[in-house]
Amino acid sequence: MAAMVVGALRRGGGGGFRRGPRGLAQSLRRLVSTLVVAEHEGGFVKPSSLSALAAAEAIAKDNKVSLLLGGSGPALHKAAEHAASSHPLVSEVLVAESDALAHPLAEPWAELLRSVQQKGGYSHIVASSTSFGKNLLPRAAALLDVSPVTDVTAITEPRVFVRPIYAGNALCTVRYTGEDPCIMSIRSTSFSPATEAMSETKVAPITQVDLSSLNEDSFRKSTWVNLTSQDTERPDLGNAQVVVTGGRGLKSAENFKLLEQLAEKLGAAVGATRAAVDAGFVPNDLQVGQTGKIVAPALYMAFGVSGAIQHLAGMRDSKVIVAVNKDADAPIFQVADYGLVADLFEVLDELIKKIPDKK
Amino acid sequence: MKILVAVKRVVDYAVKVRVKPDRTGVETANVKMSMNPFCEIAVEEALRLREAGAAAEVVAATIGPAQSADTLRTALAMGADRAVHVLHDSPDPARPLLPLSVAKILRAVALQEKPGLVILGKQAIDDDCNQTGQMLAGLLQWPQGTFASKVVLDKEKQKATVDREVDGGIETICLDLPAVITTDLRLNQPRYATLPNIMKAKSKVIKKVTPEELNVDIRSDMEVIQVTEPPKRKAGVILSSVDELLDKLKNEAHVL
DSSP, X not given: OHHHHHHHHHHTOHHHHHTSOHHHHHHSOOOOEEEEEOOEETTEEOHHHHHHHHHHHHHOTTOEEEEEEEEOSHHHHHHHHHHHTSOTTEEEEEEEEOGGGSSOOHHHHHHHHHHHHHXXXXXXXXXXXXXXXXXXXXXXXXXXXXXXXXXXOEEEETTEEEEEXXXXXXXXXXXXXXXXXXXXXXXXXXXXXXXXXXXXXXXXXXXXXXXXXOOGGGGGGEEEEEEEOOOOOSOOTTTOSEEEEEOGGGOSTTTHHHHHHHHHHHTOEEEEOHHHHHTTSSOGGGBBSTTSBOOOOSEEEEESOOOOHHXXXXXXXXXXXXXXXXXXXXXXXXXXXXXXXXXXXHHHHHHHHHSOOOO | OEEEEEOOEXXXXXXXXXXXXXXXXXXXXXXXXXXXXXXXXXXXXHHXXXXXXXXXXXXXXXXXXXGGHHHHXXXXXXXXXXXXXXXXXXXXXXXXXXXXXXXXXXXXXXXXXXXSEEEEESOOXXXXXXXXXXXXXXXXXXXXXXXXXXXXXXXXXXXXXEEEEETTEEEEEEEESSEEEEEOGGXXXXXXXXXXXXXXXXXXXXXXXXXXXXXXXXXXXXXXXXXEOOOOOOOOEEESOHHHHHHIIIIISOOO
């Protein structure tokens, strides 16, 4: 029976198997297979997707992972090669090549996921909680008529997850009791990618996804126009080991240049509070908080940040928190490991002078 | 064109929530409740579109117990024309109403109301799920513009150009109507309901319906095992100089 079941999974008899003899399936140990929906950039699988692979391993150590990449062009193929040896659990790389998938539009991508799931019959689908993952996964889940779990920070059993609620002021442990697939988005700051190289050079096969059965009706309803982003040499906020953040106390966009100087010395990423973004000091993609980016660097330095609940939600898991604010009663001091009640401009000046240039 | 706005009654954003000692949930008794901030932004956007002549009617909808009517009254007081209250109680805190069920209910309401646009908040600040809008769009097979920071409607071409706040900056997409949009923080600044409008709202219609009447079967596929507090951080110290800070970071914390 087990061989039949595994065979069905491989042949893509997923649809039939899913509805099959559930009583019998329940008496077997539930087989775990996971579709990791990955993102790629510049010919590499993104670090956030490598975190999704770490989450797949947390679901089950013997998880059978299919990594899905989509888009078009040579960068896609290069990324597929990177993916093929990115993690010991990756047993195949699925490449969906189409111009419709070149941009992160939810409509074609959700339809792709629906189709890949129906052919592959995975027990789990995982993506990182990036704007792509957040936009796509729930739509795909609805097409598959299942309830996803979003923003997972810990996996304690294949179907038991921990996720933050109330801006991280409480943690909710839930058990998914629905049908396969169990769909989740994971917080990349909670799942560090495996850094050790694979002991054996296992390279997974790369397969082209058959896109002929996709329902293209919804594709024509949305068009990607453009992406306006800042050109910066600063490391990515989501992965940086050091983050320096400015709040309303920075007072102007010009003053953020001081933070940039400090960031340069520390090899840090620059973050901002909602107040600073709303005031126009910096663009939105620097916002750290409940509805902005979630970061958990080794060192987080907050300048002129009051410490509102919603901001703390985005950085409370940082290993070391430093706060500089001239208001001794600012809530940020309640989470800071080290605090300085001082004028942030004087502190910034002194730090920039005293910290040596990064070699 | 009609705009349907879905709103949710949640614990007020300024409340410091406490986890119940029995770990079944968060303390909500005697705690201030309000319209979810992102839902306020959704109502505001719908009203602005109507005021600009892009829509003729704004209908607010909510799913929840009797008290959720308060949130609809707020939407009506802000300026929505009428409201729909889908009555639903989740007596078991371990089996809450899930976004998929909310989306199925909203789909049924949308199929009845036939709006050109459905606007929702991107996430509710209680469960922070960020799922309902996307699921609704999928169920309706409508295009979606999530995390919107700007919406421009072209009535002639029946299209919406949406600027979205994404990880890398601002992404612009163009959607054919009807579409689903979810609001992000900077889309607009919601208006306060003025006292005259609050009074006027009392005579606006709130239609009450049940999920059964809408032919929606509510399934519970999630069981809450426990709700706990996040790990507490060790108390920190206030230092007296930058030199002391640099010393601590280098020699105590080992991060420099």
